Amino acid sequence: MSNIPTIDTNLFVPRKRRRYINRVVFTLGTLALLLLISPSVWIIGQVLVRAIPHFSFSVITTNGVGLGGGLKNDIVGTTLITAGVGVVAGTIGILTGIYLSQFATGQVAGLLRGASEVLAGIPSIVIGYVGYIALVVHFHWGFSLGAGLITLSVMVIPYIAKTTEVSLRQVPSSYTEGAEALGFKPTRILRLITIKSALPGIVTGMIVALAISVGETAPLLYTAGYSQNMPHLAFTHSPVGYLTYAVWTFYNQPTVTAQRLSYDAAMLLIFMLLALIASSRIIVSRTQRHAETKG
Amino acid sequence: MQDLVVNTEDDPHKGQPATEPSTIELAEIILNVQDLQIGFGSKVVIEEVNLDLRKGSIVSLIGPTGSGKTTFLRSINRMNDKVSGFWTKGHITISGKEVLSPDIDLLELRRNVGMLFQRANPFPMSIRENILSGVKAHKLAKKSSHDDIVRDSLEKVGLWKAVEKRLSDSPFRLSGGQQQLLCLARSLAVQPRVLLLDEPTSALDPISVEAVENLISKLVPEITFIVVTHSLAQAKRISNHTMFFYDGKLMESGPTSKIFEDPEMPETQYYVSGRMG
Ligand SMILES: Nc1ncnc2c1ncn2[C@@H]1O[C@H](COP(=O)(O)OP(=O)(O)OP(=O)(O)O)[C@@H](O)[C@H]1O
Ligand SMILES: [Mg+2]
Numbered sequence: 001m002s003n004i005p006t007i008d009t010n011l012f013v014p015r016k017r018r019r020y021i022n023r024v025v026f027t028l029g030t031l032a033l034l035l036l037i038s039p040s041v042w043i044i045g046q047v048l049v050r051a052i053p054h055f056s057f058s059v060i061t062t063n064g065v066g067l068g069g070g071l072k073n074d075i076v077g078t079t080l081i082t083a084g085v086g087v088v089a090g091t092i093g094i095l096t097g098i099y100l101s102q103f104a105t106g107q108v109a110g111l112l113r114g115a116s117e118v119l120a121g122i123p124s125i126v127i128g129y130v131g132y133i134a135l136v137v138h139f140h141w142g143f144s145l146g147a148g149l150i151t152l153s154v155m156v157i158p159y160i161a162k163t164t165e166v167s168l169r170q171v172p173s174s175y176t177e178g179a180e181a182l183g184f185k186p187t188r189i190l191r192l193i194t195i196k197s198a199l200p201g202i203v204t205g206m207i208v209a210l211a212i213s214v215g216e217t218a219p220l221l222y223t224a225g226y227s228q229n230m231p232h233l234a235f236t237h238s239p240v241g242y243l244t245y246a247v248w249t250f251y252n253q254p255t256v257t258a259q260r261l262s263y264d265a266a267m268l269l270i271f272m273l274l275a276l277i278a279s280s281r282i283i284v285s286r287t288q289r290h291a292e293t294k295g
Numbered sequence: 296m297q298d299l300v301v302n303t304e305d306d307p308h309k310g311q312p313a314t315e316p317s318t319i320e321l322a323e324i325i326l327n328v329q330d331l332q333i334g335f336g337s338k339v340v341i342e343e344v345n346l347d348l349r350k351g352s353i354v355s356l357i358g359p360t361g362s363g364k365t366t367f368l369r370s371i372n373r374m375n376d377k378v379s380g381f382w383t384k385g386h387i388t389i390s391g392k393e394v395l396s397p398d399i400d401l402l403e404l405r406r407n408v409g410m411l412f413q414r415a416n417p418f419p420m421s422i423r424e425n426i427l428s429g430v431k432a433h434k435l436a437k438k439s440s441h442d443d444i445v446r447d448s449l450e451k452v453g454l455w456k457a458v459e460k461r462l463s464d465s466p467f468r469l470s471g472g473q474q475q476l477l478c479l480a481r482s483l484a485v486q487p488r489v490l491l492l493d494e495p496t497s498a499l500d501p502i503s504v505e506a507v508e509n510l511i512s513k514l515v516p517e518i519t520f521i522v523v524t525h526s527l528a529q530a531k532r533i534s535n536h537t538m539f540f541y542d543g544k545l546m547e548s549g550p551t552s553k554i555f556e557d558p559e560m561p562e563t564q565y566y567v568s569g570r571m572g
Contacts (some may be wrong), residue, residue: 172416174412174414174416175416175418175419177374177412177416178412178416178417178418178478179418179428180374180405181372181374181405181409181410181412182405182406182409182428182429182432182481182482182485183401183402183403183404183405183406183429183432183433183485184402184428184429184432185402185432188432192418192420192428193418193419196419196420197419288419289465290419290420290421290424290464290465290466290467291419291465291467292419292467
């Protein structure tokens with residue numbers, strides 16, 4: 001008798017109970033989704049409702065003048081700073097991630113990872129202050145595009161390095177083994193197989209990093225300064241404006257014009273973020289057409 | 296799982312290896328293994344392997360799980376190099392060249408000695424690019440001949456008709472068996488002389504299994520095959536030489552018919568009769 005397999009009846013949940021569990025899980029899931037979506041929808045809605053009725057295109061075509069004028073200089077400033085961070089932090093962060101996931105071993109790897117984690121944990125205002133002392137004062141760069149974007153880069157490099165490392169590690173070893181067995185050079189495997197499959201993760205990390213730099217104010221106050229002039233393409237000795245400054249400063253002014261500019265700046269920031277997210281989606285779908293699971 | 300059943304009654308190829316032994320005996324020796332010992336750290340995983348393999352043979356490696364078949368196979372194209380603690384003693388030579396020497400050109404070795412894995416592993420690129428990946432890596436052909444290479448390789452594995460119109464599609468939309476055939480075509484495109492197959496059909500349905508097996512027997516004598524298999528029926532069907540691994544030792548090695556019909560060692564006898572493993 002003992003040889004006859006017995007069926008574990010605990011595996012069978014009565015149908016009524018199953019339906020009940022289904023409903024509870026579904027409700028919880030919906031609730032979580034709402035909790036996640038509603039703040040974003042609410043914020044975007046509030047900003048649009050306040051910005052759109054008064055919006056005029058002169059806002060994006062004229063520079064700021066005192067508490068009025070437009071935001072052209074800030075738009076250009078934010079774009080330059082973000083692009084600069086993309087290049088500087090993107091290059092260093094991705095290379096660090098590649099190094100950590102593929103080559104680093106032992107103590108060096110541990111040290112690098114530790115340092116990166118500490119850096120990620122430092123409050124942005126502290127990084128801004130260090131940027132001020134080191135770049136603005138010590139190197140005599142003055143308030144400038146260079147000081148701003150380097151400081152922001154230092155802040156976001158750990159994010160990019162971490163996401164790059166993690167997504168490179170997740171590339172299935174069957175891909176790399178297959179390529180090795182075909183006699184690919186290690187650099188070729190990295191370029192054609194590993195990085196390509198990890199791209200969705202790397203791009204997502206980049207977007208988060210750029211979104212952070214679009215949205216930061218504190219470190220820029222110390223390093224980029226502020227100016228209502230159109231930014232020159234000068235790396236040092238020339239303060240630049242940026243949208244987050246406009247949001248914050250104009251909101252606290254007593255005039256209606258200034259407050260409207262603040263909402264306009266907030267709306268433009270949101271558009272920039274949406275554009276970033278959209279472009280990342282496009283990059284991912286373009287490159288992952290042949291992926292095992294679509295990104 | 297049909298192919299896992301040992302069925303001595305209606306095996307049409309019984310005692311008739313794919314290639315006639317007489318032609319193989321005349322062929323040059325392509326792979327020579329001498330006093331091979333392999334281990335990880337302080338653990339010895341493989342001992343006392345000796346082998347002379349003539350061009351055009353099909354060798355099957357059989358033995359219980361954990362007996363060292365994969366370890367041996369992956370040493371022939373040095374795929375174990377990166378595993379920590381891996382070491383070897385003895386010699387493996389392919390066409391007279393020492394494989395285990397640190398000076399060997401690994402990329403060239405792996406071009407000559409291809410490998411097919413248990414699970415099909417197409418690269419995340421189009422079907423066409425999969426086929427060409429090795430050709431491009433080794434700069435084997437001009438761009439103008441790429442179309443022909445794609446077609447030839449796919450025709451060889453019998454996949455051309457099925458994928459002719461979807462060469463730029465993702466390989467992951469093919470069935471499991473088709474993906475494995477694609478990987479085989481990818482290996483063939485770089486014109487290897489030896490192919491190492493680690494349970495290449497264990498994830499396939501009987502029809503795909505047959506397709507792969509037929510293909511193997513068609514590709515000799517240009518290519519020499521070493522196939523790890525858990526299917527004794529498969530070993531009998533396709534191979535003319537069988538190596539029986541048991542607990543890290545090459546227990547017995549010889550013509551497939553001898554191993555299956557008149558084995559010397561009791562362990563072999565026990566295993567091939569299907570009572571172990
Ligand atoms: N990286 C490793 N480190 C230590 N021991 C290992 C390592 N890889 C394999 N081994 C050991 O080597 C022995 C042989 O393993 P191997 O994978 O070659 O067996 P196998 O014959 O291919 O088995 P299977 O039929 O299950 O695939 C096993 O005892 C295994 O535990
Ligand atoms: Mg194995």
